[in-house]
Amino acid sequence: MEEDEFFGEKTFQHFCAEFIKHSQQISDGWEWRTSKDCSEGYMCKTQFQMKPGTLVSHPGTSAHVQTCLPVEEALELPPDDFEVTETTAGIEVVKYEYHVLYSCSYQVPVLYFRASFLDGRPLALKDIWEGIHECYKSQLRQEPWDTITQQEHPVLGQPFFVLHPCKTNEFMTPVLENSRKINRSVNYITSWLSVVGPVVGLNLPLSYASITSQDESVP
Amino acid sequence: MAEESESTLQLPPSTAAEGEGPTEVSPETATPEPPSSAAVSPGTEEPAGDTKKKIDVLLKAVGDTPIMKTKKWAVERTRTIQGLIDFIKKFLKLVASEQLFIYVNQSFAPSPDQEVGTLYECFGSDGKLVLHYCKSQAWG
Numbered sequence: 001m002e003e004d005e006f007f008g009e010k011t012f013q014h015f016c017a018e019f020i021k022h023s024q025q026i027s028d029g030w031e032w033r034t035s036k037d038c039s040e041g042y043m044c045k046t047q048f049q050m051k052p053g054t055l056v057s058h059p060g061t062s063a064h065v066q067t068c069l070p071v072e073e074a075l076e077l078p079p080d081d082f083e084v085t086e087t088t089a090g091i092e093v094v095k096y097e098y099h100v101l102y103s104c105s106y107q108v109p110v111l112y113f114r115a116s117f118l119d120g121r122p123l124a125l126k127d128i129w130e131g132i133h134e135c136y137k138s139q140l141r142q143e144p145w146d147t148i149t150q151q152e153h154p155v156l157g158q159p160f161f162v163l164h165p166c167k168t169n170e171f172m173t174p175v176l177e178n179s180r181k182i183n184r185s186v187n188y189i190t191s192w193l194s195v196v197g198p199v200v201g202l203n204l205p206l207s208y209a210s211i212t213s214q215d216e217s218v219p
Numbered sequence: 220m221a222e223e224s225e226s227t228l229q230l231p232p233s234t235a236a237e238g239e240g241p242t243e244v245s246p247e248t249a250t251p252e253p254p255s256s257a258a259v260s261p262g263t264e265e266p267a268g269d270t271k272k273k274i275d276v277l278l279k280a281v282g283d284t285p286i287m288k289t290k291k292w293a294v295e296r297t298r299t300i301q302g303l304i305d306f307i308k309k310f311l312k313l314v315a316s317e318q319l320f321i322y323v324n325q326s327f328a329p330s331p332d333q334e335v336g337t338l339y340e341c342f343g344s345d346g347k348l349v350l351h352y353c354k355s356q357a358w359g
Contacts, residue, residue: 171355174282194328209327
């Protein structure tokens with residue numbers, strides 16, 4: 001196997017940088033963060049989703065609103081003096097955070113995520129699970145516990161849900177090998193995230209596909 | 220538009236909501252005509268003009284994935300990636316535990332609700348959309 005098979009932390013950071021460059025071009029909201037005391041870094045994005053809910057809570061103006069709020073034209077926030085009541089119909093705003101970290105043990109990127117209501121209440125896995133696309137539910141056998149686990153974020157030390165990376169090599173390898181055959185480089189992060197992201201509600205805009213794969217320059 | 224009539228098959232329309240694959244595939248030997256509005260999924264508005272035309276999709280296997288004998292398909296614009304995945308899985312007779320992924324540009328997986336028509340507009344060339352598919356175990 002060639003040396004560039006090895007997906008090390010430097011390679012991870014390189015592809016993340018390329019990914020974020022494109023994110024900035026299309027205002028997709030991804031950022032790079034480094035931990036203060038170590039050289040680890042990761043990519044993160046916050047996104048808001050509307051969920052039908054039984055409790056209509058005061059939305060407030062979240063201090064966490066990122067520059068690129070995703071398009072939600074149906075975003076009709078009740079006026080400020082709206083009372084907190086329990087109703088049978090309502091819309092709740094859920095804040096999703098997605099973090100992409102490098103796993104030294106698996107030598108692949110890993111997707112960490114968590115969700116909370118605007119008042120800070122975290123969503124349980126059960127609630128997140130309900131929001132997952134139908135097609136994945138059957139794949140994950142209605143029991144996400146083996147594939148999605150709760151773990152401590154390596155840098156923040158807070159509980160996050162994690163999409164287990166044990167099979168990452170399995171689905172990435174054919175894509176990478178195929179690209180090598182046709183002499184094109186692949187942005188591992190973009191390719192990987194396009195596969196795993198939708199499982200947990202993170203859909204990449206199609207324009208990322210233009211940076212996934214580029215013709216290698218002839219040496 | 221060069222069409223090899225014997226290998227361009229109609230992808231049967233969805234029977235209900237998106238995501239449901241067809242139950243049966245019937246090959247046609249004649250060049251497929253654009254279907255009547257009956258082939259449009261229920262609930263959608265009557266599309267005008269060009270939007271009724273089907274997309275020529277060329278399916279290519281990646282890795283150890285079985286190669287489909289029929290590679291070229293005429294697909295409605297509104298068919299989603301998930302619908303296409305379900306169809307290929309049935310066609311290849313994959314078991315439930317096997318996952319199938321579809322890629323554009325050989326490396327980017329569009330999200331399941333993405334429509335073939337949109338993908339064609341972004342990545343189509345020479346009158347067709349090339350999609351690579353790959354069988355894998357991604358979870359569990």
